[in-house]
Amino acid sequence: MNITLEQAEKAIAVAKSKAVEIDTKMNIAIVDAGANLVAFGRMDGAWLGSLDISIKKAKTARFFDMNTGIVGELSQPGQPLYNIEHSNNGLITFPGGIPIKNAAGEIIGAIGVSGSAVENDHIVAEAGAMSL
Template identity: 45%
Template structure:
């Protein structure tokens, strides 16, 4: 069925959370996973039993950051190092920008329709869980 919306729906977000939870379970770490729509507003969030409390805001912040800047948070982290072009970006938007890996925009037909953010493991694990969640949307994710 052709997609008629240019933003993630609740149904999309639920599929993404389920896929992210499955990946987190395969890693063996309880995760916090957040999905935002095209406007950057939270659509859905899950905190698996035992997931780190301190990672709740990080997961949500990564999703919002990925949508605010339409970039993977891991890419922003590289560009925000001292001497790099976006040094200090984490201080923007009221200091709520999160530049650890694990946030990424979600695209359909090359249009960003939302973003996902994950937090609880290493940066590499966070990225893997976010990618699994985003892959639940048929046309994939920003690379």
């Protein structure tokens, strides 16, 4: 089961609304179950450097089927996954990436958001992930 483009565009629209609501400018990326980009939107004036980060967050969330912030806790110095970011052409392991599930609870893709403090990134990503 893969997220559809229609679902991905809805998730981006909902995430954008949340970004506006909390007064931020975000890059928002959606990948499918194969971790390949399905849809993307960069809000006017959002950080350029967050383009790549948002896509890497979405991929990281699907690569390991967990929120990116959880991977980040495990990749700190001395922790089990230290420097896992070197794999897969670069992971991003701080909050803002969340798996997306269908009604049956199956993971069908992931969303990655970047453009503000990581707490805000996560809030916007969650709004998008919950939109289906």
